[in-house]
Amino acid sequence: MSERIPVKNISPVKVHKPDKNKHDNAYTPRSRIYVRAVTGMMENIRRFLGLWFLGVFAILPWIQYEGHQAILFDIGAQRFNIFGLTLWPQDLTLLAWILMVSAFALFFVTTFAGRVWCGFMCPQTTWTFIYVWFEEKIEGSRNKRMKLDQRKTDFDKVWRKVLKHFAWLTIALLTSITFVGYFTPIDYLLIEFFTLSSSFWATLSIIIFTVCTYGNAGWMREIMCLHICPYARFQSAMFDKDTFTVAYDNKRGEYRGPRGRKTSREQNSEKGLGDCIDCNLCVQVCPTGIDIRNGLQYECINCGACVDACNGVMEKMNYPKGLISFTSEHQLAGGTTKIFRPKLIGYAVVLVLMTALLVFEIVSRKPLAIDVIRDRNSLYRETGNGLIENVYTLKLLNKSQHSHEYKISINGLDGHKFIGATEVTVASGEILNLPVSIAIHPNKLTDTVTEFSFELSTADHLEDVRTVAAKSKFLYPNL
Secondary structure (H helix, E strand, C coil): CCCCCCCCCCCCCCCCCCCCCCCCHHHCCCCCCCCCCCCCHHHHHHHHHHHHHHHHHHHHHHCEECCEECEEEECCCCEEEECCEEECHHHHHHHHHHHHHHHHHHHHHHHHHCCHHHHHCCHHHHHHHHHHHHHHHHHCCHHHHHHHHHCCCCHHHHHHHHHHHHHHHHHHHHHHHHHHCCCCCHHHHHHHHHCCCCCHHHHHHHHHHHHHHHHHHHHHCHHHHHHHCCHHHHHHHHCCCCCCEEEECHHHHCCCCCCCCCCCHHHHHHCCCCCCCCCCHHHHCCCCCCCHHHCCCCCCCCCCHHHHHHHHHHHHCCCCCCCEEEECHHHHCCCCCCCCCHHHHHHHHHHHHHHHHHHHHHHHCCCEEEEEEECCCCCCEECCCCCEEEEEEEEEEECCCCCEEEEEEEECCCCCEEECCCEEEECCCCEEEEEEEEEECHHHCCCCEEEEEEEEEECCCHHHCCEEEEEEEEECCCC
């Protein structure tokens, strides 16, 4: 305890403040990114996945199953219909399992292949590329769009801008109606909205989501990925040196510089030039506007557009492809990528276990439930004919999509007399409160507390009888 802790004098930290008189790039407002069109394998994969995603998104609400919308998240009725499965507020544990499985699936994919969800399947990316496609078809290529924005307003500029924004709003409106159609019957919604007879909340929801889609995909674009989406911030925690990400081969590409097509790689190598010709196409096609040659950056969404652009240039220069590619840090350093590693295996094992538990929960889920509430006013009462009576309230829940008849029975209480309805009809999603009582002669009781169970079983489909039980107690302390 006599040892002194060494003390070191540290000069105060000088806080750097931006100089308003200097226009540094770090403090200038966001410049618009003009995304250049690109063709190649990655672009074809993204278009295929995007069309598949849009097709599934647009078709699912229109599918009918047993006379009702196959997928309908009816918040007003507090039930989610997914084909033959109906989820109620009592089934929120299933939602928790689904979210956990989705999270670990995202962790597994990110650890293996980086941020490919963002680049190929994220709705923000998909709709942004759709908007960029319409922008290119109406206003022209990247250079034409830049010149169009710089020139003075004329008729040609106005009609192109109006048509572009009309197309954007049309896409946003159709997207919004489809999305709201997952929460209210879409066949009625489509007609009622365009005839101005839809409900207030449905109309308001469509307007809000239309504005959000138009603003996100048309104006904000990369801002959503860079500053709003939390995934960009914590993705690095899942990366390791064997994660496949879009990367630039610095050893092969540097030093970069322009050169003629007629000069060979050997001649350029003798001049100290690498394979990168510094064409900047990888920057021009990037939807977030980054330069992948600066290394891995959190702004990169792994869309692979720069891979296609660079491979096209390498092909024209008769150089080997892969200067920019999906690769790992170990592979760039000259080593080999370890596919099967503890981190990835751990995510895979947890994902498989959680998926199995989710499937088990769904398969073992019973579409009916019973809950028993004892009368709190009295433990028991004696009837005029000397019987001991206990009063209960049964809560019967029908979780199926149709009304059913149920039969109530008692198990574990010999010699009892059941007072109340033994067969009831419960509508779909209804919680029926049924007061009943059980009477028994004191000679039939051997304990002050006798455990028994109420059993509820379907009475209208004998070939598929389902039974659930709820335990309760019969009380008579005067034995």
